[in-house]
Amino acid sequence: MDARDSAFLKILQEPGPEASGCSEKSTCGSSAGPADMDPEVWEKVKNHPCYSEEAHHFYARMHVAVAPACNIQCNYCNRKYDCSNESRPGVVSERLTPELAAKKVLAVASEIHQMTVVGIAGPGDSLANPEKTFKTFELISKAAPDIKLCLSTNGLALPDMVDRIADYNVDHVTVTINMVDPEVGEKIYPWIYFNKKRWKGRDAARILSERQLLGLEMLTAKKILVKVNSVMIPGINDEHLKEVNREVKKRGAFLHNIMPLISEPEHGTYYGLTGQRGPTAEELKHLQDSCEGEMNMMRHCRQCRADAVGLLGEDRSAEFTNEKIEAIEIQDVAYDLSAREAYRDKVEKTRETQRRIKEILVSGLGKNELLEDAPPILVAVATQGEGLINQHFGHAREFQVYEVDASDAKFVGHRRVDLYCEGGYGEDDSLARITEALSDCVAVMVAKIGGCPKKTLEEARIAAVDRFAHQSIKPSLLTYFAEYVADVRSGKIVPKEVSGGTKIRSGAYTAPPGEDVRLLARQPF
Ligand code: CLF
Ligand code: SF4
DSSP states (O other): OOGGGGGGHHHHHSOOOOOOSSOOGGGOSTTOOGGGSOHHHHHHHTTOTTTOTTGGGTOEEEEOOOBOOOSEEOTTOOTTSOOTTTSOTTSOOOOOOHHHHHHHHHHHHHHOTTEEEEEEOOBSOGGGSHHHHHHHHHHHHHHOTTSEEEEEEOSSSHHHHHHHHHHTTOOEEEEEOOOSSHHHHTTTOSEEEETTEEEEHHHHHHHHHHHHHHHHHHHHHTTOEEEEEEEEOTTTTTTTHHHHHHHHHHTTOSEEEEEEOOOOGGGTOHHHHHTOOOOOHHHHHHHHHHHHTTSOEEOOOOOOOTTOEESTTOOOGGGSOHHHHHHSOGGGOOOOHHHHHHHHHHHHHHHHHHHHHHHHHHHHHHTOGGGTTOOOEEEEEOOOSTTBOOOBGGGOSEEEEEEEOSSOEEEEEEEEOOOSEETTEEOHHHHHHHHHHTTTOSEEEOSBOOHHHHHHHHHTTOEEEOTTTTSBHHHHHHHHHHHHHHHHHTTSSOOOOOOOOOOOOOOOEEOOTTSOOEEOOOOOO
16 A cells, blocks of 8 residues: 555545446446456556556557658648647657667666557558568567557558558557548548559548548457547537447447647648637537447547657657667666566556555445535646646646546546746746636646645636645545535535636647756747
8 A cells, every 4th residue: 555545544444345347338448447348458458558547647658750651641730740640740750760769669668667658650650651660560579578569540551551460469559530421531631642543532531431441340350459549620520520439439449539639820731721720628528428428438648749758748758869869889778677567566556556445435425425416527636647646736737637526537638738837936827827728627636836826726716725645646536526515515615617618738748858848849850
């Protein structure tokens, strides 16, 4: 038991609930735990930060940018920038050869024991560059056999590559599917390059869709886990994504990740230049909620860069530049498999403890009549990982948002913000933007917060809560929910009206070596 969970120790000493089998469908999804799925599947996803929401608090991924070419054009992508499928466009990537990529993986794995997955996600399309992609996988699997291999693709070349994907033991494949109707597709894809020919309009969209769905079926027939990414483009495919959801579920997709369109004019994309807007946080959540009854939804995606390194939501890629990796002598890399395994064992014990505390709390709350029919609330959390409320308000670059009721505390999204505390001083402009970004939340849980931001948040009816500092997130949220409802029922607080329209902030965090992580301005190649 982690001493940081001391507030929950007493609860743990009481008898726990009976072990149950698979819970209701609503508890499955990327937030699911071992009780919710087949043990074989759980083994594959339990330390993959994208396929398991729980895992993303503890484990990191890295991308190796070995795939520069692409075989299609998406209206949300400018080729001068990173792939929008798996990386926010507009942040510079260094491209790698397969050999340098494998060396980089060893260097990162020896430094960051949390890193369990290597993905190839661009900056173009992984399967439009098959020789580079598969050579990279071959080298990594020989050098670092405990690392999971993952790839992301637009799916056009996928049916021709499924056997090779299986041969290289790639267990996780992401296919970006934005439509299953060519009429919708022609508004998203101006052209594709297929069978040595450039196709345009509806024909292009039809071929792409057929190849994506065929590839998906072929992968699931081989028991390879497939995540489908979809970019939500209001007015173009937002309603249509419900049909996409049904079609990919039918074909065995494991997870559906509906992501917001990122389209700023300065990115130079077709959508950016023509004023196509992205969804608000509420619109995105509403669509994700309506698809959740159909299949497992991912909500913790950070739309990472093609060379991202670290926990989702942080990016340590600047610590591992090509120049640094080239300068490293491979014999100096301390790739210690046993240290990595020991780290994972420790993490698994912590996760088990946090899970058990949560189960016991939920069981207790279920018996509390006061909480019956109490509507869920949104609560933001400042965290640096490990499933704990362990970040100072002023140091947060993003807040995780949870929907909490008596039955669960479910991760439903994140809000990127500017640092409030710069050089020891609070920034009023940042505070105003943070307050706006959290406007739909009733509280924000932090390790610590100063009197001034606390007052400003409270004026906006966002309670700043630091009494759960360094405790586990989900049990703290459940405990807070019970207290909140009791206060509402007694008339101590009036429930907050939420107006909607919360903007989604795009941006990637990169950390110059030795410095704080900052939101950097876009830099073209
Ligand atoms: Fe990378 Fe993608 Fe593999 Fe994850 S990312 S290739 S599945 S290892 Fe993850 Fe990043 Fe979202 Fe992608 S958070 S953009 S879903
Ligand atoms: Fe850009 Fe990726 Fe679309 Fe290719 S598949 S155009 S790289 S977003």
